[in-house]
Amino acid sequence: MxxxxxxxxxxxxxxxxxxxxxxxxxxxxxxxxxxxxxGQYLFDLICLHLDLLEKDYFGIRYVxxxxxxxxxxxxxxxxxxxxxxxxxxxxxxxITRYLIFLQVKRDLYHGRLLCKSxxxxxxxxxxxxxxxxxxxxxxxxxxxxxxxxxxxxxxEKLERRIxxxxxSELRGQTPETSEKNFLQKAQILETYGxxxxxxxxxxxxxxxxxxxxxxxxVLQGNKRxxxxxxxxxxxxxxxxxxxxxxxxxxxxxxxxxxxxxxxPEACKHLWKCGVEHQAFYKLERSSQVRTVSSSNLFFKGxxxxxxxxxxxxxxxxxxxxxxxxxxxxxxxxVPSRSCPSIPHGPRLSSVPRxxxxxxxxxxxxxxxxxxxxAHSTPVRSVSHGESLIPRSRSHADSSDGLAVISDxxxxxxxxVLPTPEHSMDASRYINGTPxxxxxxxxxxxxxxxxxxxxxxxxxxxxEEGDMVEFSHSGSL
Numbered sequence: 001m002x003x004x005x006x007x008x009x010x011x012x013x014x015x016x017x018x019x020x021x022x023x024x025x026x027x028x029x030x031x032x033x034x035x036x037x038x039g040q041y042l043f044d045l046i047c048l049h050l051d052l053l054e055k056d057y058f059g060i061r062y063v064x065x066x067x068x069x070x071x072x073x074x075x076x077x078x079x080x081x082x083x084x085x086x087x088x089x090x091x092x093x094x095i096t097r098y099l100i101f102l103q104v105k106r107d108l109y110h111g112r113l114l115c116k117s118x119x120x121x122x123x124x125x126x127x128x129x130x131x132x133x134x135x136x137x138x139x140x141x142x143x144x145x146x147x148x149x150x151x152x153x154x155x156e157k158l159e160r161r162i163x164x165x166x167x168s169e170l171r172g173q174t175p176e177t178s179e180k181n182f183l184q185k186a187q188i189l190e191t192y193g194x195x196x197x198x199x200x201x202x203x204x205x206x207x208x209x210x211x212x213x214x215x216x217x218v219l220q221g222n223k224r225x226x227x228x229x230x231x232x233x234x235x236x237x238x239x240x241x242x243x244x245x246x247x248x249x250x251x252x253x254x255x256x257x258x259x260x261x262x263x264p265e266a267c268k269h270l271w272k273c274g275v276e277h278q279a280f281y282k283l284e285r286s287s288q289v290r291t292v293s294s295s296n297l298f299f300k301g302x303x304x305x306x307x308x309x310x311x312x313x314x315x316x317x318x319x320x321x322x323x324x325x326x327x328x329x330x331x332x333x334v335p336s337r338s339c340p341s342i343p344h345g346p347r348l349s350s351v352p353r354x355x356x357x358x359x360x361x362x363x364x365x366x367x368x369x370x371x372x373x374a375h376s377t378p379v380r381s382v383s384h385g386e387s388l389i390p391r392s393r394s395h396a397d398s399s400d401g402l403a404v405i406s407d408x409x410x411x412x413x414x415x416v417l418p419t420p421e422h423s424m425d426a427s428r429y430i431n432g433t434p435x436x437x438x439x440x441x442x443x444x445x446x447x448x449x450x451x452x453x454x455x456x457x458x459x460x461x462x463e464e465g466d467m468v469e470f471s472h473s474g475s476l
Contacts, residue, residue, distance in 0.1 A: 015034055015035045015036075016032050016033070016034060016035070017032065017033055017034075017035060017074065017075060018030065018031075018032055018074040018075070019031055019032070019033050019042060019074065019075045019076075019077065020074060020075065020076050020077070021042070021046055021060065021076075021077045021078065021079055022076070022077070022078045022079070023046075023050070023079050024079060024080070024081075024099050024102035024103055024106070025102055025330075025331055026331075029045075029046055029049050031045055039060060042060065042077075043055075043058075043059070043060055046060070046079055050095065050099075051095065051326035052095060052096065052099070053093065053096075053318075053321055053323075054091060054092065054093055054096040054314070054318050054321075056083065056308065056309050056314045057081055057082065057083050057084070057085055057096070057100070057314070058079060058080070058081055058082060058099070059079075059080060059081075059082035060077050060078065060079055060080075061077060061078045061080055062075070062076075062077050080103060081099070081100060081103040083213070083277070083280050083281075083311070084100070084103075084192065084193030084212065084213050085100065085213065085311075086187070086213040086214065086281075086311070087187060088100045088101075088104070088183040088186075088187055089180045089181075089183040089184040089187065091318070092318040092319065092321055093318070093321065093325065093326075094176055094325055094328060095325070095326050095328055097176075097179060097180060097183065098176075098179060098328050098330070100183060101130075101179040101182060101183060104182070104183065104186050104192070105127060105182075107191075107194075108120075108123060108124075108150060108151060108186075109149065109150060109151065109152070110152065110412055111151070111152040111410075111411060111412040112191065112194055112195070112196060112412045113186065113189065113191050113192060113194070114191050114405055114406045114408065114410050114412075115189045115190075115191065115405065115406055116404075116405075116406055116407055117158055117161075117407055118161075119185065119189065120150070120151060120154070120158065121158055121161040121162050121165055122165060122185055123150070123182060123185055123186060124145075124148070124150040124151075124158075124162045125162050125165035125166040125169070125170055126170065126173075126178045126179070126181050126182035126185070127148075127150060127178075127182065128145065128148065128162065128166045128170075129166055129170040129173050129175075129178040130173075130175045130178035130179050130182065130330075131175075131330075133175075134170075134171050134172065135166055135167040135171065143159070144163070145159045145160075145162045145163045145166070146159050150162075175330055189405075190217070190219075190224045190403055190405040191210075191219070191224075191405055191410070192212065192213075193210075193212040193213050193214075194208075194210040194212055194217065194219070195210055195211070195273070196208035196209070196210050196219065196410075196412050197209045197210065197261070197266070197269075197270045197273070198261075198262065199243065199259040199260055199261050199262075199270075200259065200260045201258075201259055201260075202258065202260075205220065206220070207219065207220040207225070207259065208220070208410060208412070209243070209259060209270065211273055211274050211277035211278070212277075213281055213311075214227075214229065214230070214281075215227060215228050215229040215230050215232070215233070216228045216230075216233055216245060216274070218257070218259075219405065219410045220410070221409055221410070222404060222405060222406045222407065222408060222409050222410060223402045223403060223404055223405060224402070224403040224405050225402055226257065227403070228245070228247050228249075230277075230278055230281050230282040231282060232247050232248060232249050233245060233246070233247055233278060233282075234246045234247060234248045236271055236274040236275060236278070236292075237271065237293075237294050237295060237301075238261075238267045238268060238270070238271040238294050238301075239294075239295070239301075240264050240267065241260050241261050241262070241263065241264055241266075241267050242258060242259075242260060242261075242267065243258065243259050243260070243261055243267050243270050243271060244256060244257070244258050245257045245258075245274070268294070268302060271294055271302075271304075272304055275292050275304055275306060276306045276308075279306040279310060280306070280308065280310050280311050281310075281311050282310075283310045283312075284310070284312055285310065285312070285313065286307070286308065286309050286310050286313060288310075289305060289306055289307065289310075290305070291303050291304070291305040292304055292305065
């Protein structure tokens, strides 16, 4: 009897795994989960831990430290924003705004949120005000802003401008007000909400494709070269490494854009992200969601269905929240491992570029200087009909349809780019509600020849681990 009890205990222990989730403020949440547990269960635990109700904007990413398809405990994962709210400053609860603020701040630090120097100075000054409060000559000596690292690279001139704004323009703002103002400035930038997917056009020119709250964008050099609103995108599909986007802007204007992803797996991930984002931001109700095929023939290729709530439903539910605001524990001057904004820390240039085990997390992880190379040529993608004329919220649009997003080339840290080639069914889980895959069948004839696409020069590799895509409910 005793031996049977011990055996059963051992089996129960073998069915339990330790799981660590790194949160947006760089703290860690650790729990024990059953082997059969779904990712949704873990996500719900995290939201309960954070007292987070507006959770549909968030999701979990899995860190594979050894780039292995077969995972072994303990597991390390990251809570990140999956669907960026179109107007983050207008979110109902402060706890949600604070988490979005942390994500956008992280995007700024890793080069994903890129903007002009004048805009960057304002954003950084708001971060300063939110974290250290009013300027105090006794506490903040000359050059104090140089101890902060807001961007992958910045100049002394920019540091001086950040200090000027913090000293003279933001005095009296509370952390909540500064965070809200930061988000109001960030949401109008061309690269807000961008999760960049590295690709190439037909001529081998590098480009970044992204799905934002406002539509599909293509970034190349220091410009946004294509912008399509979600209601203009009619179909997304992929064949091997080739990603196709069909658009219908007017009755006499139908277009198709084609790009090459690094691998068929990366292309499939790009397609899934597009399907999810279009459903989330475009549809009025989740009941309108339909199963999507990656091929013109429904019985070929992959089929995918997004089954979460859509943005309009999320906002309607948020409007019904009635409770006392949860307490927010801001770290203040505690050093952040991924965004080292502390007045007593060493300058980035004096910190050795050591490798860390966690993607997105360690202080030097993912940090690569923005490349100073000359801007690449404008993207030349397959186009049927008239060329696309991007429409943007920005006033920076030029007469030829291009929008300059920055003084520098858009080149986010490679360690924070999507790396779906190491994803697997067992790791799928997401935000709020699960996304179901009805059926995934890759067409055997869907892999292009070598002539159809060259390998990308930049591989999206993590420091010592790969970040698997936000995915779907499945056994952990």
